[in-house]
Amino acid sequence: MAEFLEQELKYLPGVGPRRAELLYKELKLKSYRDLIYYFPYKYIDRTKFYSISEIHTQMPFIQVKGKIRSMTTVGSGRKERLTVQFYDGTGSIELIWFRAVKWQKENLKLNKTYIVFGKPTQFGGKLNVVHPDMETEEETQLKPSGLFQGYYHTSENMKKNFVNSKVINKLQLTLMQLAVGKIKETLPKKLITSLKLTSLEKSLITIHKPENTVDLKNATFRLKFEELFFIQLKILGLKHKREKKFKGFNFEKVGYNFNKFYNHFLPFELTNAQKKVIKEIRRDVNRNSQMNRLLQGDVGSGKTLVALMIMFLAMDNGFQSCLMAPTEILAQQHFQSISKFLEGMNIRVALLTGSTKAKERKVLHEALQSGEIQILIGTHALIEDTVKFKNLGLVVIDEQHRFGVAQRAKLWKKNDLIPPHVLVMTATPIPRTLAMTVYGDLDVSVIDELPPGRKPIETMHFFENRRNQLNNFLQQQLAKGAQIYIVYPLISESEKIDLKNLEEGYRHITEAFPDTKIGMVHGKMKPAIKESAMQTFKKGDTQILVATTVIEVGVDVPNATIMVIESAERFGLSQLHQLRGRVGRGASQSYCILMSSYKISAESKKRLETMVRTNDGFEIAEVDMKIRGPGEIEGTQQSGIGFDLKIANLGKDGEILQLARNVATDILDDDPFLQKEENKLLLKYLMTSKETQFSWSSIS
Numbered sequence: 244m245a246e247f248l249e250q251e252l253k254y255l256p257g258v259g260p261r262r263a264e265l266l267y268k269e270l271k272l273k274s275y276r277d278l279i280y281y282f283p284y285k286y287i288d289r290t291k292f293y294s295i296s297e298i299h300t301q302m303p304f305i306q307v308k309g310k311i312r313s314m315t316t317v318g319s320g321r322k323e324r325l326t327v328q329f330y331d332g333t334g335s336i337e338l339i340w341f342r343a344v345k346w347q348k349e350n351l352k353l354n355k356t357y358i359v360f361g362k363p364t365q366f367g368g369k370l371n372v373v374h375p376d377m378e379t380e381e382e383t384q385l386k387p388s389g390l391f392q393g394y395y396h397t398s399e400n401m402k403k404n405f406v407n408s409k410v411i412n413k414l415q416l417t418l419m420q421l422a423v424g425k426i427k428e429t430l431p432k433k434l435i436t437s438l439k440l441t442s443l444e445k446s447l448i449t450i451h452k453p454e455n456t457v458d459l460k461n462a463t464f465r466l467k468f469e470e471l472f473f474i475q476l477k478i479l480g481l482k483h484k485r486e487k488k489f490k491g492f493n494f495e496k497v498g499y500n501f502n503k504f505y506n507h508f509l510p511f512e513l514t515n516a517q518k519k520v521i522k523e524i525r526r527d528v529n530r531n532s533q534m535n536r537l538l539q540g541d542v543g544s545g546k547t548l549v550a551l552m553i554m555f556l557a558m559d560n561g562f563q564s565c566l567m568a569p570t571e572i573l574a575q576q577h578f579q580s581i582s583k584f585l586e587g588m589n590i591r592v593a594l595l596t597g598s599t600k601a602k603e604r605k606v607l608h609e610a611l612q613s614g615e616i617q618i619l620i621g622t623h624a625l626i627e628d629t630v631k632f633k634n635l636g637l638v639v640i641d642e643q644h645r646f647g648v649a650q651r652a653k654l655w656k657k658n659d660l661i662p663p664h665v666l667v668m669t670a671t672p673i674p675r676t677l678a679m680t681v682y683g684d685l686d687v688s689v690i691d692e693l694p695p696g697r698k699p700i701e702t703m704h705f706f707e708n709r710r711n712q713l714n715n716f717l718q719q720q721l722a723k724g725a726q727i728y729i730v731y732p733l734i735s736e737s738e739k740i741d742l743k744n745l746e747e748g749y750r751h752i753t754e755a756f757p758d759t760k761i762g763m764v765h766g767k768m769k770p771a772i773k774e775s776a777m778q779t780f781k782k783g784d785t786q787i788l789v790a791t792t793v794i795e796v797g798v799d800v801p802n803a804t805i806m807v808i809e810s811a812e813r814f815g816l817s818q819l820h821q822l823r824g825r826v827g828r829g830a831s832q833s834y835c836i837l838m839s840s841y842k843i844s845a846e847s848k849k850r851l852e853t854m855v856r857t858n859d860g861f862e863i864a865e866v867d868m869k870i871r872g873p874g875e876i877e878g879t880q881q882s883g884i885g886f887d888l889k890i891a892n893l894g895k896d897g898e899i900l901q902l903a904r905n906v907a908t909d910i911l912d913d914d915p916f917l918q919k920e921e922n923k924l925l926l927k928y929l930m931t932s933k934e935t936q937f938s939w940s941s942i943s
């Protein structure tokens with residue numbers, strides 16, 4: 244017989260073939276395991292009763308005890324509705340059904356005591372509960388539930404077929420009774436003891452049927468820990484295998500180029516954060532294994548320079564480097580700034596993008612293969628193209644979130660035996676917890692300091708009533724020679740309206756600032772026209788640039804010190820932060836002004852408040868993740884480790900995640916191939932799970 248948890252759901256009493264099909268179709272639940280791991284999203288204390296007179300619509304749910312006074316139906320067919328007057332001696336409330344009207348009418352009885360449970364709402368001046376749970380007193384007493392009742396998400400289609408949260412709850416309770424004594428522990432005994440974890444069986448039973456808050460807390464902890472621990476074990480296990488499998492180049496020497504640049508050409512002192520990070524990377528490229536490191540640093544923290552210093556290291560040890568950017572504009576910008584740093588250094592650097600001409604490309608390919616070109620900068624073309632290096636030792640990837648794990652892997656194949664070191668740079672701050680999971684196979688370096696002399700950008704939020712004040716302020720700043728961005732949202736669903744807003748905005752601005760030269764860019768323009776509008780602004784020939792988010796990345800105009808964002812409530816947090824990053828690049832004080840309408844949601848308000856409060860990209864990323872949930876954050880889909888969290892929450896469970904990662908690290912350090920008896924369960928897990936099967940089953 245199959246193991247208990249592997250049995251098919253259709254055999255569970257109360258399920259049957261039809262419900263089994265529905266549960267599979269709607270929730271992908273197929274086995275006992277799937278059901279048992281389908282956790283409640285909330286619990287409600289069913290010991291508390293209210294009297295009808297104290298109910299108000301602010302309450303998330305109510306439970307009252309009373310009797311039905313009368314029932315009426317209105318409408319017919321699909322529009323039929325049942326209204327029940329329910330009273331308890333302190334007052335009365337309406338109960339309403341739109342579905343299963345006939346069934347309810349036949350089953351509900353006048354003058355019988357019911358317990359009614361549901362969410363109170365107000366309609367037509369009356370309090371009512373739509374589709375309440377109804378139970379007779381006897382039914383309630385029979386129910387084996389504990390203090391709290393679990394609530395489960397169900398789909399519309401399920402509800403239509405009478406499989407609601409309550410039904411799932413009942414199925415869970417049935418399953419719990421069968422499960423006693425049959426659920427095998429998945430974590431090693433040693434861990435259970437040292438971390439004082441609740442057993443798996445008790446945790447699973449408790450999570451569906453908690454008896455008290457302490458048990459529930461312990462069960463939740465155990466299940467969250469287990470979930471995060473196994474993800475970490477997979478990620479770190481793979482990383483470990485990769486390090487064992489691939490040798491790496493050693494950049495032993497700190498030689499001529501590095502020293503020459505550092506001593507004679509570096510135009511400023513490195514920040515301490517830059518020094519720290521360079522040290523971390525140096526250690527990493529000199530330990531016989533391939534480096535895979537994520538370099539995080541807020542906009543303007545000086546990542547490019549760090550990358551360049553590492554490229555010197557590569558060069559001094561006889562290797563070529565490449566730098567890959569997600570867009571052509573960014574690649575060009577890198578090319579320009581790196582070429583500028585290299586003036587007088589006698590180093591050959593080249594640019595390769597989609598628009599490099601065939602003839603040029605040919606020359607370039609040859610120079611790469613002969614090793615004359617020491618640094619190659621470009622876009623995807625670098626990997627997609629048939630580019631061959633003489634001796635590629637270092638790959639730098641800018642703005643990681645646009646490159647998937649698969650693309651990274653492609654780079655490794657550029658060399659036959661030994662893969663180049665990989666340094667991934669991102670300015671999109673990623674919350675620490677997410678970095679540990681999504682980029683958990685990468686080591687992380689953080690530049691947590693901006694170069695000195697930068698004045699923090701001052702951010703303000705104005706409602707429409709301060710438009711005049713805004714215009715006066717802009718006028719003053721223009722008089723001082725400042726340049727201004729004014730950004731309008733452009734969201735694809737309503738592009739036409741948005742474009743109209745943009746053009747209207749442009750007109751208003753021309754009227755408000757008649758003596759100022761004003762440019763405009765948006766995504767619908769021809770690239771050449773867009774580029775020329777940008778260049779005009781960059782050269783200072785226009786003072787105001789009216790734009791959409793096309794300027795979000797890649798524009799570097801140090802003289803632009805003011806960013807006005809219109810309808811700021813319509814932007815996401817990370818987008819607002821990226822846009823703000825376009826200013827504050829020079830030495831003068833910069834400002835960001837967020838304009839919004841009066842009517843904004845609580846969430847938008849939180850976003851704008853966060854922007855006003857802090858310039859810290861990491862703090863902003865944390866708030867963003869709490870608001871949106873980690874799944875929405877760019878990059879999560881690319882982890883390649885296929886995780887879909889059932890109970891843990893990366894926004895809230897950072898501590899448990901850290902613990903899980905530490906424990907996994909300790910275990911792998913102590914027993915790299917999980918050969919010890921005490922780790923048998925873990926080895927089995929890695930050998931049977933989809934993502935790690937391949938590399939782990941080859942050991943034994």
Ligand code: ADP
Binds near residue numbers: 513541546
């Ligand atoms: P990002 O981290 O956003 O890629 P960049 O590398 O583009 O940042 O650096 C932003 C600006 O700061 C560049 O003009 C760069 O030359 C300058 N910069 C970098 N490091 C320092 C430093 N230590 N001191 C002063 N300016 C620096």
Ligand code: MG
Binds near residue numbers: 546547641670
């Ligand atoms: Mg950069």
